[in-house]
Amino acid sequence: MITRFAPSPTGPLHLGHAYSAILAHDMARAAGGQFLLRIDDLDQSRARPEWEELIYEDLRWLGLSWDGLRRQSDHFDSYRDAIQTLADTGAVYPCRCSRADITAAASAPQEGVPEFGPDGRIYPGTCRDRAYSERTDTDALRYDLSKAIGTPSQMPTFTETGPAHEGTHKVTAEYLMSHVGDPILARPNLAASYHLSVVIDDAESHVTNVTRGKDLYEATYLQRFLQWKLSLTPPIYHHHRLIRDDAGKRLAKRDDARAIRTYRAEGASPQDIRHMVGL
CATH class of the missing domain: 3.40.50.620 (HUPs)
Known part of the structure; x- marks a missing residue:
């Protein structure tokens, strides 16, 4: 362990x-x-x-x-290498939207669909048609989940041992599209996003068991998906109560x-x- x-x-x-x-x-x-x-x-x-x-x-x-x-x-180079691996699949695009832009574009959310997910406000896809080759130093990089998911029947699972969600859970295309949206892989001033960096950190450190607060449970679906696309061995998760x-x-x-x-x-x-x- x-x-x-x-x-x-x-x-x-x-x-x-x-x-x-x-x-x-x-x-x-x-x-x-x-x-x-x-x-x-x-x-x-x-x-x-x-x-x-x-x-x-x-x-x-x-x-x-x-x-x-x-x-x-x-380990910034490790994060950049991972982003390049995902970009080579054609599923990474540059995004110039500010938080205000995203808020304005998502001002009338569909009824019953959450506004926020583990990556913040769910991105409406404004820059999704931009090519990766168009990126500039002022752009964020996002992951096009609609391209990355591929065949939904082949989606990954993860094991949770925390008391609130104990069991095996499947990452579904429906959940990612409705509750996560296209996540940021890197911001203009950062080598990587939180979700991508921790996936690489845990893999390179050979972590077998991730122990953390239950407020990060929902993020596990996105992080497990990134592990799967990067061919990384998933850890077992234990999300504990909060103080x-x-x-x-x-x-x-x-x-x-x-x-x-x-x-x-x-x-x-x-x-x-x-x-x-x-x-």
């Missing part, structure tokens, strides 16, 4: 991060496997060295150790009151943190 914890160095870790990291670490150790740490610093404009150092400090204070470290910023505040909202990095460093400064112990998150 090889699992991982993948925080972004854009703010302090909070109780939700502690729960996810401890859970993945404990699962790996119980199975005699490996626990990896990945620094998701894809967006270099927001990543800060001081936040990365705090990640290491907080995890060590929690009593966690890792068997390998990967930093996304060291929420007193009002029931999911914790965010801006909620410094629940940051691990705050509890450390107030004299809490690692065992106190485990108790707070139900471990």
Whole structure:
């Protein structure tokens, strides 16, 4: 078993991060496997060295150790190679639409069809007829799912062990087209999108079990599809419950009151943190 914890160095870790990291670490150790740490610093404009150092400090204070470290910023070439592989199939196109353009184009969504999916607002396909060769440095790159899907009967599956969705799930063409739309593979200022980068990261790190919050469960359908098109071995997924505040909202990095460093400064112990998150 090889699992991982993948925080972004854009703010302090909070109780939700502690729960996810401890859970993945404990699962790996119980199975005699490996626990990896990945620094998701894809967006270099927001990543800060001081936040990365705090990640290491907080995890060590929690009593966690890792068997390998990967930093996304060291692997931009891998992401570009994956995009080129998908582009060689003729299913990647450049997109010049801004968020405002997409919102305006999707201002009258079809009744019963969701407006948003794991890649944000579902793209209406405005630039779908543009050729990949027309791309410029100011374009995003999107994946034309209608071209990429091919024969729907050959779609992939994935295994989930989390309590909310335990079982084997099939990725369907209908779900991708109605709930995802053409996802972004890379933005003008980023080497790759989140969904593409994590697929490559997990494959290159030989991750066998992805442990993460249940808010990312819907994204698994898109990520599994990308794995399939890139001929990558899929991991087993475990989506766990989320740690929420007193009002029931999911914790965010801006909620410094629940940051691990705050509890450390107030004299809490690692065992106190485990108790707070139900471990």
